[in-house]
Amino acid sequence: MNPMLDKIRELRDEIEKVSVSAKEEVEELRIKYISKKGLLGQLFNEFKDVPAELKKEVGQAINELKELAVNKINELKDSFEGNDQEMSGIDLTMPGEPMKLGSRHPLSIVKNEMIDIFTRLGFTIAEGPEIEDDWHVFSALNFPPEHPARDMQDTFFIEKNPDVLLRTHTSSVQIRVMEKTQPPIRAIFPGRVFRNEAISARSHCIFHQIEGLYVDENVSFADLKQTLLYFARELFGEKSQIRLRPSYFPFTEPSAEMDVSCSICGGTGCNVCKYTGWLEILGCGMVDPNVLEACNIDSKKYTGFAFGMGIERITMLKYGIKDIRHFFENDVRFLKQFESAN
Numbered sequence: 532m533n534p535m536l537d538k539i540r541e542l543r544d545e546i547e548k549v550s551v552s553a554k555e556e557v558e559e560l561r562i563k564y565i566s567k568k569g570l571l572g573q574l575f576n577e578f579k580d581v582p583a584e585l586k587k588e589v590g591q592a593i594n595e596l597k598e599l600a601v602n603k604i605n606e607l608k609d610s611f612e613g614n615d616q617e618m619s620g621i622d623l624t625m626p627g628e629p630m631k632l633g634s635r636h637p638l639s640i641v642k643n644e645m646i647d648i649f650t651r652l653g654f655t656i657a658e659g660p661e662i663e664d665d666w667h668v669f670s671a672l673n674f675p676p677e678h679p680a681r682d683m684q685d686t687f688f689i690e691k692n693p694d695v696l697l698r699t700h701t702s703s704v705q706i707r708v709m710e711k712t713q714p715p716i717r718a719i720f721p722g723r724v725f726r727n728e729a730i731s732a733r734s735h736c737i738f739h740q741i742e743g744l745y746v747d748e749n750v751s752f753a754d755l756k757q758t759l760l761y762f763a764r765e766l767f768g769e770k771s772q773i774r775l776r777p778s779y780f781p782f783t784e785p786s787a788e789m790d791v792s793c794s795i796c797g798g799t800g801c802n803v804c805k806y807t808g809w810l811e812i813l814g815c816g817m818v819d820p821n822v823l824e825a826c827n828i829d830s831k832k833y834t835g836f837a838f839g840m841g842i843e844r845i846t847m848l849k850y851g852i853k854d855i856r857h858f859f860e861n862d863v864r865f866l867k868q869f870e871s872a873n
């Protein structure tokens with residue numbers, strides 16, 4: 532047998548068995564076997580001395596050996612590339628991390644629900660500034676100069692200019708809208724309000740209200756009552772009852788406070804309604820003619836009703852939340868309980 536064929540067989544056995552433990556060794560193998568000056572290169576050089584009758588057989592054997600060596604080296608190289616990927620911590624076959632979805636804040640859920648109810652009745656939405664002046668928060672709303680709400684104890688004023696203050700209620704937006712628009716006006720005003728109060732489970736210095744205003748010819752107290760009954764039944768359930776108790780606000784005459792039958796116990800009495808069967812939810816009344824006149828609306832021609840309510844209070848009643856501070860702490864354990872509510 533030709534000595535070249537022996538050599539080829541030896542090399543084939545060697546290459547088949549070869550194994551490496553580091554990536555650099557693969558490159559050494561490539562140089563040793565398949566580079567021009569490597570063992571295969573030498574074989575090709577020696578090929579010219581092979582006798583003619585063996586050239587076919589030896590040539591084929593060298594080519595097969597070359598193919599084997601190239602495949603083997605590529606295989607070894609690939610195996611290290613795989614390792615690289617694992618070592619860098621990326622495994623493209625792993626399923627993705629599930630993304631946690633946020634949830635709407637309970638105050639937004641209830642606010643949106645209330646907005647939906649009033650827009651179904653044809654109310655539009657308007658907003659006004661949180662930093663206000665005395666005229667829009669008090670004077671135009673018929674507050675007498677000595678009214679206690681004007682006291683520093685209740686209202687945040689800017690020290691250098693007591694005419695600049697944080698609005699204590701969204702009733703100020705009534706004035707902003709009526710100053711710019713003649714009736715018919717039918718709108719609600721959601722927004723944030725500020726009062727100089729100690730923070731406790733029941734009160735906060737920042738909270739939210741929704742104000743409503745309807746001014747047109749022949750608007751009556753019956754319209755007010757029916758609007759509020761519809762609202763209460765949409766928000767608290769169709770079996771809800773309302774009751775209006777006489778009250779006083781400077782900007783409405785007559786004025787009332789509205790209670791809704793307790794949606795937790797159905798009116799039979801529980802600790803949420805303090806065993807009365809009723810929950811107080813808003814203030815309302817017929818717009819005082821002085822307020823219309825302050826906005827240049829003819830109080831002989833037009834009448835109107837207004838109402839205002841706290842969004843925190845209603846949300847607490849709806850969900851049985853006992854502490855108003857939960858709304859502002861933004862603890863996800865509290866917030867995520869409302870995920871399915873909207």
Ligand code: DAH
Pocket residue numbers: 699700701702742743780782783813814815816837838839840
């Ligand atoms: N502004 C009142 C408050 O903050 C709530 C209110 C009562 C608004 C009667 C009204 C109303 O529009 O008619 O306590």
